[in-house]
Amino acid sequence: MRMSKTVAKAVHVLEVLADGPRGIAELSRELGVHHSTALRMLQPLVDGGLIARGPEGRYRLGLRMVEFGQQVLEEMDLRVIARPHLLALAESARATAHLVQLVDDRVVYLDKIEGSSIRTWSRIGREVSLHTSAAGKAILAAMPAEQAERLLAGHEFRRFTDRTITDPAAFRAHLREVARDGYATDRAEFESLVHCIGTAVPGLPAAVSITLVRTGTDEPDPSALLDEVSATAAAVAADLGSAIG
Structure with a gap:
């Protein structure tokens, strides 16, 4: 089964942030989308705790990713x-x-x-x-x-x-x-x-x-x-x- 475009974009965001925090301008360039589109892509991930926005405005992986990763490793x-x-x-x-x-x-x-x-x-x-x-x-x-x-x-x-x-x-x-x-x-x-x-x-x-x-x-x-x-x-x-x- 092929991955839906929405899920594929979300995975891409997580892969990019796995290499380190990014500002919205950097993310937009790496994702190949406009700033407003990037923000719409990021918000559900922020709401779900998968990514977080720091006080300096840069996005990083969220603590929920750590919880998921730890659970996988423990199994x-x-x-x-x-x-x-x-x-x-x-x-x-x-x-x-x-x-x-x-x-x-x-x-x-x-x-x-x-x-x-x-x-x-x-x-x-x-x-x-x-x-x-x-x-x-x-x-x-x-x-x-x-x-x-x-x-x-x-x-x-x-x-x-x-x-x-x-x-x-x-x-x-x-x-x-x-x-x-x-x-x-x-x-x-x-x-x-x-x-x-x-x-x-x-x-x-x-x-x-x-x-x-x-x-x-x-x-x-x-x-x-x-x-x-x-x-x-x-x-x-x-x-x-x-x-x-």
């Missing part, structure tokens, strides 16, 4: 079970740990634990770049080939850095290496200073990864954390199996 058993393991991994590695999952043909960040003072682009609920992320590659390499091909069929192999793999054939060959090795890396393929390593959670379309950020001239070596990341993924799978059983 995701994988996130609840994995969190203690992610916390331990982030503390041990002193780096940012991620839990990533395939949800409705989209690979998204399910959880994130900041293990350093350096903030990264990733955010809970945000879609993962399949061809540049360690976690995305790990999930693709672990799933049945037919399913991986379906996800890659319409994928845009966009270049983010000079290390991004943009050739579909080269990327598929890279995935075969990931499947053989049992882990995936992102060596400055999405952000020039960011290096990651990830492994699939056994038996699930999910992965655990750790992110290191280069602060000097030497590149960090995420492969040194492979054993910890693999052990975390295995522990998550074991705990989830125990909970289900």
Whole structure:
């Protein structure tokens, strides 16, 4: 079923505001509508608590969105079970740990634990770049080939850095290496200073990864954390199996 135009516009507003507060002029430009039309689009969302207008006149996501998001996250058993393991991994590695999952043909960040003072682009609920992320590659390499091909069929192999793999054939060959090795890396393929390593959670379309950020001239070596990341993924799978059983 196709989304109605009204709902699609409302979703667009929420997506724009998810990247930060906007004034009415900015929103009008991004939505491609006149100021008065934008105001009419925003008012029902304000009335419903989904967005809020600050004293400076800029709109932001409302507290009701936080309530909805928290409810969704609480219902995701994988996130609840994995969190203690992610916390331990982030503390041990002193780096940012991620839990990533395939949800409705989209690979998204399910959880994130900041293990350093350096903030990264990733955010809970945000879609993962399949061809540049360690976690995305790990999930693709672990799933049945037919399913991986379906996800890659319409994928845009966009270049983010000079290390991004943009050739579909080269990327598929890279995935075969990931499947053989049992882990995936992102060596400055999405952000020039960011290096990651990830492994699939056994038996699930999910992965655990750790992110290191280069602060000097030497590149960090995420492969040194492979054993910890693999052990975390295995522990998550074991705990989830125990909970289900």
